[in-house]
Amino acid sequence: MAEATEIRKLVYLVTGGCGFLGEHVVRMLLQREPRLSELRVFDLHLGPWLEELKTGPVRVTAIQGDVTQAHEVAAAVAGAHVVIHTAGLVDVFGRASPETIYEVNVQGTKNVIEACVQTGTRFLVYTSSMEVVGPNIKGHPFYRGNEDTPYEAVHKHPYPCSKAQAEQLVLEANGREVHGGLPLVTCALRPTGIYGEGHQIMRDFYHQGLRLGGRLFRAIPASVEHGRVYVGNVAWMHVLVARELQRQTALLGGQVYFCYDESPYKSYEDFNMEFLGPCGLRLVETRLLVPYWLLMLLAALNALLQWLLRPLLLYAPLLNPYTLAVANTTFTVSTDKARRHFGYEPLFSWEDSRSRTIRWVRAVEGSAP
Numbered sequence: 268m269a270e271a272t273e274i275r276k277l278v279y280l281v282t283g284g285c286g287f288l289g290e291h292v293v294r295m296l297l298q299r300e301p302r303l304s305e306l307r308v309f310d311l312h313l314g315p316w317l318e319e320l321k322t323g324p325v326r327v328t329a330i331q332g333d334v335t336q337a338h339e340v341a342a343a344v345a346g347a348h349v350v351i352h353t354a355g356l357v358d359v360f361g362r363a364s365p366e367t368i369y370e371v372n373v374q375g376t377k378n379v380i381e382a383c384v385q386t387g388t389r390f391l392v393y394t395s396s397m398e399v400v401g402p403n404i405k406g407h408p409f410y411r412g413n414e415d416t417p418y419e420a421v422h423k424h425p426y427p428c429s430k431a432q433a434e435q436l437v438l439e440a441n442g443r444e445v446h447g448g449l450p451l452v453t454c455a456l457r458p459t460g461i462y463g464e465g466h467q468i469m470r471d472f473y474h475q476g477l478r479l480g481g482r483l484f485r486a487i488p489a490s491v492e493h494g495r496v497y498v499g500n501v502a503w504m505h506v507l508v509a510r511e512l513q514r515q516t517a518l519l520g521g522q523v524y525f526c527y528d529e530s531p532y533k534s535y536e537d538f539n540m541e542f543l544g545p546c547g548l549r550l551v552e553t554r555l556l557v558p559y560w561l562l563m564l565l566a567a568l569n570a571l572l573q574w575l576l577r578p579l580l581l582y583a584p585l586l587n588p589y590t591l592a593v594a595n596t597t598f599t600v601s602t603d604k605a606r607r608h609f610g611y612e613p614l615f616s617w618e619d620s621r622s623r624t625i626r627w628v629r630a631v632e633g634s635a636p
């Protein structure tokens with residue numbers, strides 16, 4: 268007992284700690300970071316599940332706050348050794364305005380960096396995204412690429428643009444002097460499409476399939492491959508990189524790492540069927556019935572309707588020109604940089620990731636959409 272309290276001396280802060288990924292990071296830190304003494308969970312909306320975490324050996328502090336408010340961020344960061352910044356506005360459906368997306372993703376990240384500098388926090392891990400690279404607006408495939416693969420990263424949509432700007436800010440901040448005179452050490456993790464327990468889009472597809480009599484309709488050719496990664500492995504990568512950033516500052520500082528695991532390369536829809544299939548849904552082939560030009564037309568119509576209806580109501584369907592372009596462009600990652608730099612191996616095999624996700628979808632069954 269005395270030994271356990273002796274080694275527990277680190278304070279971590281997880282921004283966005285009540286989100287899909289954030290919750291997994293929080294739980295993973297409690298399970299796998301033995302040096303943790305306090306875990307601060309900062310989010311705009313706190314989850315009730317945080318209460319059950321407060322009985323363990325680590326002090327869990329829930330902080331309701333907004334990353335766009337510099338003073339709230341600085342107060343939460345003060346005294347933390349490590350910040351894992353996962354908070355972000357993930358919106359590719361036009362629910363939020365571009366200004367709001369920039370405010371949260373870019374200004375929010377600036378506030379986190381400045382808070383580290385002012386308060387003397389030395390280690391910052393940023394949750395970036397594959398979207399900072401691509402797919403680009405030209406629809407170029409990124410096939411089994413790694414962190415050094417040349418690719419024309421050209422974006423227009425506010426989400427990838429904001430993530431790219433924020434990532435750049437984080438990487439440029441590496442080496443800045445923090446309060447106390449020591450250098451800030453930063454790195455960025457770039458997950459591909461994350462799946463697993465708590466994945467809202469998977470839940471939406473599941474309910475859509477139930478409404479359609481147990482069917483989903485294929486819209487994208489099966490040959491278009493998407494990189495996907497299990498949320499537990501993404502969380503594990505965050506925990507590991509945060510630990511190793513403190514040990515190997517020169518090697519890891521200023522670096523980017525794609526998040527990867529053993530999940531198979533498949534089309535977005537075929538991949539989802541790995542979980543939705545065992546839960547009773549089937550994918551109906553419609554390629555011959557719905558040509559791509561018609562999908563583009565529908566996507567453009569959705570965008571027009573969104574714009575026309577905006578004064579009255581929020582119309583934000585899954586299909587829009589941006590999501591169609593992303594869904595229809597191959598983007599897969601093949602790298603071992605995280606293994607080479609900080610010894611990352613996926614904690615969950617593909618079989619584990621799959622069965623955990625299926626179990627979660629089954630539990631969602633019957634719950635309101």
Ligand SMILES: NC(=O)C1=CN([C@@H]2O[C@H](COP(=O)(O)OP(=O)(O)OC[C@H]3O[C@@H](n4cnc5c(N)ncnc54)[C@H](O)[C@@H]3O)[C@@H](O)[C@H]2O)C=CC1
Binds near residue numbers: 309332397458462
């Ligand atoms: N879901 C995915 O497939 C991928 C997500 N990412 C990144 O991972 C991070 C987490 O994403 P998810 O967990 O999927 O999203 P999420 O929406 O489930 O979680 C984001 C969390 O940030 C919080 N948040 C939003 N605005 C905030 C603000 N102003 N102040 C404080 N907290 C705020 C939300 O309340 C939420 O709990 C994001 O930075 C996202 O860009 C990256 C690649 C793929």
Ligand SMILES: C[C@H](CCCC(C)(C)O)[C@H]1CC[C@H]2[C@@H]3[C@H](O)CC4=CC(=O)CC[C@]4(C)[C@H]3CC[C@]12C
Binds near residue numbers: 395459487587594
């Ligand atoms: C919603 C899309 C699938 C529906 C397409 C339709 C309507 C034709 O059937 C999703 C396809 C690809 C997804 C994105 C991808 O996984 C990369 C992402 C990374 C992030 O950082 C955030 C989420 C997302 C942009 C993800 C969003 C949903 C898709 C566009």
